[in-house]
Structures are given as C-alpha cells and as structure tokens.
C-alpha cells in the first residue's frame with residue numbers, strides 16, 4: 001500500500017481485496033473485517049462511509065493486521081473473536097478456529113437432546129469451548145464437562161463459559177475423566193491424517209494438535225469409545241467417511257448413522273452400542 005496517496009474506505013478495501021486474493025478465498029470479506037477491526041466499526045458502517053478518508057493512525061493499524069493475514073494468520077486470531085451458534089467467543093492461536101460444519105453437529109445434538117431430555121454431556125477436545133458452551137447455553141439445566149489436553153484451551157473455555165453466562169454448568173478438566181451416566185459424549189476431535197494435513201496448507205496457521213488425529217486420523221475416536229459409555233456419541237468426521245473409522249466402529253460392536261453437512265459431505269457420525277446397555281432412551 002503506497003503511503004503517499006490519500007486512501008478512503010473504498011480504495012483501501014479495493015486494494016486489499018486484490019492483495020489478499022493471493023492467499024485467501026474470501027479476500028473482500030477479510031479486508032472488510034480487518035478494516036472494521038482497525039476502525040472499531042462494523043462492516044455495515046464501512047458501506048455507508050466509502051468516501052471517508054483514513055487517518056494515518058488507522059492506516060498504520062490496518063497495515064499491521066493486513067500483513068498478519070497475508071502471512072497466513074486466520075482472520076479470527078487477528079480479531080480475537082468468533083461467532084458460533086449466534087454466541088460470541090473469544091479466540092486465540094492456541095486453539096482451532098471453530099467451523100460452521102461444527103454448528104451443524106451441535107444443532108443436531110440439541111434437537112435430539114431436547115426430544116430425549118438429555119442433560120449430562122461430555123465434550124472431548126473442547127478447544128475454545130464452542131461446543132460445550134453452546135450446549136450449556138441452549139439446554140437449560142444441562143451439565144457439561146469440557147476436557148482438553150492443553151491448559152490454554154481450558155482457560156479459554158472457562159472465559160467463554162463466563163462470557164456467555166454458563167460457567168456454573170460448564171466444568172473444565174485437563175485430560176480424561178471418570179464419568180457415569182453420561183447421556184452424550186460429543187467431540188470434534190483432531191481427525192486428519194498426517195498426509196492430509198501436509199497437503200492442506202491453508203490449515204497450517206492453526207495448531208497441528210487440534211487437526212491431526214494420529215497416523216490414520218482415528219486416534220481420538222478410539223480413545224473415546226474405549227473410555228466412555230454414554231447413550232450416544234456425536235462425532236464430527238472427515239469426508240468421505242473413512243473405511244478405517246467404519247472398521248473401528250464395527251470392531252467395537254457399535255452401531256452408527258452418518259449424516260452429511262450442508263455441502264453434502266459426510267460430516268456427522270451418531271454412534272451407539274449394539275448391546276443395548278447404553279443405547280438411546
């Protein structure tokens with residue numbers, strides 16, 4: 001961005017859109033979010049102030065964040081927040097950026113939980129806590145345990161539970177827990193294989209521990225099904241539904257149903273034990 005010329009909202013957005021198109025699939029949106037962030041205004045405000053000239057203070061701040069984005073930092077790490085299930089969450093680069101597909105997993109769970117009166121939940125690999133906090137927020141009286149391997153994630157989950165007024169019903173814990181009579185264990189575990197991760201360069205700005213689930217991508221599913229016996233497991237899964245994951249379910253006498261996301265990709269596995277000891281209802 002040349003510093004001599006005068007920049008207004010529109011010209012700076014146009015310039016940045018072109019610049020960020022080299023690294024982002026949504027350069028215009030990115031530019032708008034970053035400028036809004038630098039100016040402490042929302043995107044709608046930008047649209048009605050296209051001709052406004054930008055001060056050098058704002059431009060300095062804006063250049064800084066555009067550079068971070070250009071170097072691969074996800075937009076939500078820069079702004080430090082993310083909306084999930086219409087709730088506001090604090091975010092940092094120690095955890096995965098929550099995805100819209102995960103909202104679909106949570107929506108399905110909420111629907112089933114209401115129909116069945118489920119109240120006791122465990123979220124494995126909670127990260128920023130989006131799943132756990134959403135459950136506590138949308139199911140009154142739900143008790144939710146949120147576990148993770150990193151302290152950073154648990155700290156953030158607790159902050160997010162407080163931010164959304166549910167910290168009394170979201171219990172964070174480092175590592176696995178002994179819990180009985182769970183209705184549901186839900187997880188969006190790290191599920192990529194090492195090879196898949198290697199090729200997905202756009203994910204390299206996020207923590208690898210949140211993305212790769214062992215060599216075959218199934219490591220965390222395996223741990224979960226061996227440790228817990230809820231009525232149901234709700235898992236986010238990779239597309240297409242892997243034969244190795246199917247084998248894991250089959251070998252453990254688990255029944256399952258696979259659901260697609262809005263992009264028609266395999267995304268959700270609802271899983272339960274065949275012997276009926278801990279099945280539905």
Ligand code: GLN
Nearest residue numbers: 096126127188189190210
């Ligand atoms: N549970 C968090 C989410 O869905 C984190 C998931 C993860 O780190 N794999 O966003």
